[in-house]
Amino acid sequence: MSVRPLLLRSALATAAALFLLAAPALPASADASDTVTVGPVGRIAEDGTVTLSGTYRCTESAGPVFVSSSVSQRSPLIRQGIGGTRAVCDGVEHSWENTGTPGSDVLEPGQAHVEATLMELSPEGGLPLPRFHAAAQQDVTLTKG
Numbered sequence: 001m002s003v004r005p006l007l008l009r010s011a012l013a014t015a016a017a018l019f020l021l022a023a024p025a026l027p028a029s030a031d032a033s034d035t036v037t038v039g040p041v042g043r044i045a046e047d048g049t050v051t052l053s054g055t056y057r058c059t060e061s062a063g064p065v066f067v068s069s070s071v072s073q074r075s076p077l078i079r080q081g082i083g084g085t086r087a088v089c090d091g092v093e094h095s096w097e098n099t100g101t102p103g104s105d106v107l108e109p110g111q112a113h114v115e116a117t118l119m120e121l122s123p124e125g126g127l128p129l130p131r132f133h134a135a136a137q138q139d140v141t142l143t144k145g
Helices: 003-022
Strands: 041-044 050-057 065-072 080-087 094-100 110-124 127-144
Touching: 050 065, 050 080, 050 110, 050 127, 065 094, 065 127
Parallel strands: 041 127
Antiparallel strands: 041 050, 050 094, 065 080, 065 110, 080 094, 110 127
């Protein structure tokens, strides 16, 4: 294998990393009324599908906004993503509900920890970069159903 393609790949990877490090950090939402909450109970269906819910409120956005959620049970280092819901930023409180099937870690009824994030894909310089409006963490009870 020629050294030239390896050097080119290495240079491109280094340039991409430097670009990401040099990109200005996007500020958190300036509006303190942007919120997201997590409901105290989640559900596990017979097939292992998990449903989480809560509420959110956001006032302004330049790009699409989503409520994402993740759950951990045995180890806080292993989080399972549970779906994502498109959010409407109109200043009104809305409900969200995300459903997903965890990949590698089987969840069981009982205590779990959930994190929800209200995040916008903000068009900054032509690239959709994340802009976080709000985040919440909550211990929940996962029930069968």
